[in-house]
Amino acid sequence: MIQFSDASVTYAGGVHAMQHLDLTIEQGEFVVIVGLSGAGKSTLVRAVNGLVPLTGGSLQVDVRPGRSLGGRSEGEPTSYDVVGLTGRRLRDLRAEVGMIFQGFNLVKRTTVLNNVLMGRLHRVPTWRTLLGMYPADDVELAMRALERVEIVDKAYVRASNLSGGQQQRVGIARALAQEPSIILADEPVASLDPPTSHAVMRYLQQINREFGITTIVNLHFLDLATRYADRIVGLRNGELVFDGPGSAADEHVFRDIYGRSLTADDVMGEEERGGDAEAVVTPPTSPA
Amino acid sequence: MSATAPSRRVARPDEPPPSRFGVAMGVLFVVMTALSVVSTGFSLDGIIEDLGRRNDSISGLLNIDLSVITSTRTLTAFVETLQMAVVGTIIGGAAALPLALASTEVGARTTTVRWLVRAFNNVVRAIPDILWALLFVAMVGIGVLPGLLALVFFSIAVTTKLTSDVLDGIDLGPVEAADATGAAHVAKLRTAVVPQILPAYSSFLLYNFELNLRASAVLGLVGAGGIGTRIEFYRSAGRWPEVWGIIVLFFAITFVVERLSIMFRRRLV
Amino acid sequence: MSSTRQQPPDQSTDRTSDAERVDELLRPEKPTEVFRWVVTVVVLVLLAWGLSADIKWSRLLEAPGEFATIVRLMFRDPDWSALPGLLSAMWESIAMAWLGTVIATIFAIPLAFLAAENLVPGWVAFLTRQVFNVLRAVPEIILAVVFIPIFGLGPQAGIMALGVGSIGTLGKLCYEIIEGLDDGPIEAADATGATGVQRLRWAVVPQVLPELASFAMYRFEVNIRASAVLGVVGAGGIGGLLAQYIQFKVWERAGLALVVVVLATILVDAISGRIRRRIIAGPDGTGDVDGDGLPDDLDPDERARLTTDPVGGGAGLS
Numbered sequence: 001m002i003q004f005s006d007a008s009v010t011y012a013g014g015v016h017a018m019q020h021l022d023l024t025i026e027q028g029e030f031v032v033i034v035g036l037s038g039a040g041k042s043t044l045v046r047a048v049n050g051l052v053p054l055t056g057g058s059l060q061v062d063v064r065p066g067r068s069l070g071g072r073s074e075g076e077p078t079s080y081d082v083v084g085l086t087g088r089r090l091r092d093l094r095a096e097v098g099m100i101f102q103g104f105n106l107v108k109r110t111t112v113l114n115n116v117l118m119g120r121l122h123r124v125p126t127w128r129t130l131l132g133m134y135p136a137d138d139v140e141l142a143m144r145a146l147e148r149v150e151i152v153d154k155a156y157v158r159a160s161n162l163s164g165g166q167q168q169r170v171g172i173a174r175a176l177a178q179e180p181s182i183i184l185a186d187e188p189v190a191s192l193d194p195p196t197s198h199a200v201m202r203y204l205q206q207i208n209r210e211f212g213i214t215t216i217v218n219l220h221f222l223d224l225a226t227r228y229a230d231r232i233v234g235l236r237n238g239e240l241v242f243d244g245p246g247s248a249a250d251e252h253v254f255r256d257i258y259g260r261s262l263t264a265d266d267v268m269g270e271e272e273r274g275g276d277a278e279a280v281v282t283p284p285t286s287p288a
Numbered sequence: 289m290s291a292t293a294p295s296r297r298v299a300r301p302d303e304p305p306p307s308r309f310g311v312a313m314g315v316l317f318v319v320m321t322a323l324s325v326v327s328t329g330f331s332l333d334g335i336i337e338d339l340g341r342r343n344d345s346i347s348g349l350l351n352i353d354l355s356v357i358t359s360t361r362t363l364t365a366f367v368e369t370l371q372m373a374v375v376g377t378i379i380g381g382a383a384a385l386p387l388a389l390a391s392t393e394v395g396a397r398t399t400t401v402r403w404l405v406r407a408f409n410n411v412v413r414a415i416p417d418i419l420w421a422l423l424f425v426a427m428v429g430i431g432v433l434p435g436l437l438a439l440v441f442f443s444i445a446v447t448t449k450l451t452s453d454v455l456d457g458i459d460l461g462p463v464e465a466a467d468a469t470g471a472a473h474v475a476k477l478r479t480a481v482v483p484q485i486l487p488a489y490s491s492f493l494l495y496n497f498e499l500n501l502r503a504s505a506v507l508g509l510v511g512a513g514g515i516g517t518r519i520e521f522y523r524s525a526g527r528w529p530e531v532w533g534i535i536v537l538f539f540a541i542t543f544v545v546e547r548l549s550i551m552f553r554r555r556l557v
Numbered sequence: 558m559s560s561t562r563q564q565p566p567d568q569s570t571d572r573t574s575d576a577e578r579v580d581e582l583l584r585p586e587k588p589t590e591v592f593r594w595v596v597t598v599v600v601l602v603l604l605a606w607g608l609s610a611d612i613k614w615s616r617l618l619e620a621p622g623e624f625a626t627i628v629r630l631m632f633r634d635p636d637w638s639a640l641p642g643l644l645s646a647m648w649e650s651i652a653m654a655w656l657g658t659v660i661a662t663i664f665a666i667p668l669a670f671l672a673a674e675n676l677v678p679g680w681v682a683f684l685t686r687q688v689f690n691v692l693r694a695v696p697e698i699i700l701a702v703v704f705i706p707i708f709g710l711g712p713q714a715g716i717m718a719l720g721v722g723s724i725g726t727l728g729k730l731c732y733e734i735i736e737g738l739d740d741g742p743i744e745a746a747d748a749t750g751a752t753g754v755q756r757l758r759w760a761v762v763p764q765v766l767p768e769l770a771s772f773a774m775y776r777f778e779v780n781i782r783a784s785a786v787l788g789v790v791g792a793g794g795i796g797g798l799l800a801q802y803i804q805f806k807v808w809e810r811a812g813l814a815l816v817v818v819v820l821a822t823i824l825v826d827a828i829s830g831r832i833r834r835r836i837i838a839g840p841d842g843t844g845d846v847d848g849d850g851l852p853d854d855l856d857p858d859e860r861a862r863l864t865t866d867p868v869g870g871g872a873g874l875s
């Protein structure tokens with residue numbers, strides 16, 4: 001469970017990027033956050049793992065290790081009070097929260113596998129990580145994560161040699177390798193073409209369904225949001241202006257969130273099947 | 289509890305063996321370092337011990353004498369250094385342009401010319417400035433002249449290298465256009481190639497001047513004129529405060545010249 | 558340079574209605590080229606001033622003849638018995654260059670962190686950079702001169718001169734690399750809960766290592782040139798023999814010594830250049846991994862100037 005109570009973020013420049021937010025997200029939900037550029041979407045998502053500190057209110061994150069790739073047994077839930085969290089405790093929290101970035105944030109000069117193994121850094125003794133001597137179990141987990149996003153054949157290829165869509169799949173695998181209870185994705189498809197975007201969204205949806213990982217995705221495109229979200233949260237100027245199931249979010253609602261009529265820029269469009277090489281590697285539909 | 293097995297459409301790749309290159313580099317590093325230590329007799333203990341001992345150089349630095357600048361001989365030597373650097377840059381730089389052109393595919397008329405010029409450039413580049421000075425001192429005796437000649441050749445080496453690197457990356461469109469008009473070889477170079485590299489070339493000249501100024505400080509150590517003669521004079525007399533005084537003053541001057549040169553180079557771009 | 562050129566009249570418009578305009582636009586006046594004249598005059602004046610130095614010009618006339626004689630003496634009948642000694646002295650020069658480079662790298666990397674503006678307060682970075690600037694400015698041979706009283710005659714002083722002298726350039730390159738780091742992977746490492754050291758090892762080192770290794774190799778090439786002459790002042794290596802042979806006009810040995818220096822330099826350049834290219838291109842041999850628009854195997858010194866110092870001839874490549 002993630003619980004914002006009267007939470008605010010004011011940046012050094014005086015921008016109020018989050019204002020008195022009250023929001024509760026239950027374990028296992030697939031939440032999409034929409035809003036205009038500058039509405040505070042990234043701020044919200046980054047607050048969850050403490051990359052952006054709150055300047056007011058409170059934020060509680062409860063993680064419950066659940067089903068995962070590595071078959072980690074369901075453990076006792078741990079509760080984190082994110083405000084003021086530092087050092088070891090902060091890193092513990094972050095290890096439970098996977099993050100996927102718009103720019104992929106891979107280390108381009110090293111192999112795909114090494115990038116995914118970054119997801120294991122928190123679990124492996126530091127001296128082993130320094131020498132790159134990861135235990136076989138962790139390598140196995142990274143491999144499984146790569147299999148999950150169907151890119152295991154590139155495990156020993158340098159990340160710089162992958163296309164954007166492939167890099168984002170590695171990004172997902174890295175998050176997955178953390179065996180997280182929460183996944184945060186900040187505009188994961190903003191630099192990808194429509195078919196690739198749909199593929200990435202489907203991977204996220206599947207992971208959410210299969211492992212019960214709470215998933216929060218920032219999106220710019222409304223049709224993607226309604227198609228994949230269980231729940232849509234609309235932000236405007238750092239304030240919550242909509243919160244409801246994906247099905248309830250019709251055009252009027254979006255007009256409310258965006259403060260203007262919708263334009264062609266706000267929708268991504270259908271995926272064109274088979275047109276693009278990237279589209280061929282679509283995940284199998286619902287394995288569960 | 290284990291996860292649902294994902295569709296294994298793709299087999300896992302085998303882990304590639306550690307890169308032969310990486311291993312070779314590691315071995316090379318260790319072997320080179322070990323051999324070097326053995327053959328030079330390098331020892332860290334020795335270094336630390338030496339640093340702890342009292343010595344003329346360090347105590348000279350502590351009693352640095354900046355009043356050397358008032359001696360007319362030193363002043364003249366400073367001026368000579370500047371003159372050597374100026375002339376070396378202008379003459380050497382002027383010679384470098386055709387040499388750079390002739391060393392590239394666009395500029396050379398034939399492959400033979402290109403290879404000959406390249407070989408010449410490589411040899412000139414392989415001989416360090418002070419070695420040129422030694423040679424010219426042997427040919428024309430000590431004084432400013434050998435220093436000046438040494439700097440001419442040093443400038444040729446530096447500017448030719450930098451300029452020909454830029455030449456490798458020029459836009460070949462204009463060259464093609466010039467060929468299409470039936471322009472003669474030299475005319476083609478003048479109109480289609482030189483304008484493309486001129487800003488870079490001028491900036492290289494100024495950069496080369498900075499290098500020359502620095503180089504001219506050491507040529508005097510072998511009798512080739514300039515401020516180095518004064519450094520050598522005081523050094524052989526064991527007058528370290530004066531040696532340090534000249535070094536510090538010289539670098540103050542080069543610092544000023546460098547700032548000016550950078551200012552000009554900015555304007556050029 | 559002539560930015561004042563005027564647009565030619567538009568051909569496609571109706572000519573009669575444009576008659577007067579064509580009249581005044583067709584032939585712009587040739588712009589005056591003040592800049593070109595100023596440069597020419599300045600260069601000529603400087604040249605004249607430089608040539609007015611106290612130079613015995615008559616000697617210049619003898620130079621070509623002397624040169625021919627020396628070359629003849631050098632290569633007509635080289636004294637091969639000197640070769641083993643020369644080769645081992647050249648090896649000493651190479652070994653000095655290698656150790657100097659290793660020492661410089663060991664000191665430059667930690668210092669570079671102190672010069673990176675994204676890591677330390679501005680004034681710390683400024684001070685460290687000034688240290689780099691001073692070290693970069695001093696020629697190794699001057700360092701050797703002042704080091705000999707400390708470390709004694711021989712290679713020890715030469716190694717220290719090369720090591721200290723290279724800290725400046727290596728350090729400068731390092732902090733530029735550090736400042737140019739892609740902080741995406743760093744953020745990603747933080748988001749996985751990695752510690753500071755782990756972040757350094759997996760997000761920073763892989764990004765910087767190839768450039769760093771490549772530049773250190775390049776510095777080794779540069780240092781070989783320097784170390785070949787350090788012996789002139791007594792700091793070890795082949796320079797001592799070289800100076801002795803030339804000063805005492807033992808040409809049949811001096812020629813051989815020169816050839817050894819030139820060939821060794823060219824050989825090491827060639828090997829090291831190939832290694833550098835391979836380091837930067839990586840196993841897959843892709844061209845521009847760092848995506849800075851410049852080829853990755855560009856001479857690193859050159860790159861340093863082209864990318865950071867907007868003056869170093871950027872115009873030539875952009």
Ligand SMILES: Nc1ncnc2c1ncn2[C@@H]1O[C@H](COP(=O)(O)OP(=O)(O)OP(=O)(O)O)[C@@H](O)[C@H]1O
Nearest residue numbers: 011012013015017036037038039040041042043044
């Ligand atoms: N580090 C920062 N320092 C100061 N102001 C910031 C910072 N990060 C974001 N802001 C400001 O906070 C507001 C919200 O930013 P945020 O990045 O959360 O918006 P967003 O909804 O993610 O927008 P986008 O769709 O463009 O990514 C913006 O006005 C932004 O300028």
Ligand SMILES: [Mg+2]
Nearest residue numbers: 041042043186
């Ligand atoms: Mg954002």
